[in-house]
Amino acid sequence: MRRVIYPGSFDPITNGHLDVINRAATLFDEVVVSVAFNEQKQGLFSVDERMALLREVSPKLPNIRIAQFEGLLMDFARRQEATAVVRGLRAVSDFEFEFQMALMNRKLEPQIETIFLMPAEKYTYLSSRIVKEIARLGGDVSAFVPVSVAAALREKFATPKG
Ligand code: PNS
Secondary structure (H helix, E strand, O other): OOEEEEEOOOOEEEEEHHHHHHHHHHHOOEEEEEEEEOOOOOOOOOOOHHHHHHHOOOOOOOOOEEEEEEHHHHHHHHHHOOOEEEEOOOOHHHHHHHHHHHHHHHHOOOEEEEEEEOOHHOOOOOHHHHHHHHHHHOOOOOOOOOHHHHHHHHHHOOOOOO
16 A cells, blocks of 8 residues: 655645645555644644645545644654655755755655655646735636635635625
């Protein structure tokens, strides 16, 4: 059983994340899409909201599971009996942080490999951070996120009436 963890903030999930999930699902027996809970990093969406969006928009494949974790990724990956962790790599700018994280994670758990998948090039410029900024300023994000995520963003940034 080859199980891979796809960890992230997913605040919120974008079409780029979905691209990586689909690619990972063809390579592994099971993909555990795992939302990291970080007390020090307040997201726009709560972990429960992110999980709900992930459940709603993730491909309905038998080998994709949605989970959440707190603490060290490698501890979680070990508990899940995962063989690998997958991360999306969009551009050279991602590389430095990802390289550091992958090597540190290898120190913590040498048995679990980190692998990188490149999403389709049309997603190279896409990030949750930029999507949130566009949505906050009233821009159209429908090309970058699933319909229900766009709706959830609109709701978050709706100016209260009255
Ligand atoms: O989507 P993100 O924000 O780029 O994901 C980063 C994430 C959640 C994968 C990373 O911060 C992480 O693994 N956090 C868990 C805590 C941990 O293990 N830290 C040590 C990493 S070397």
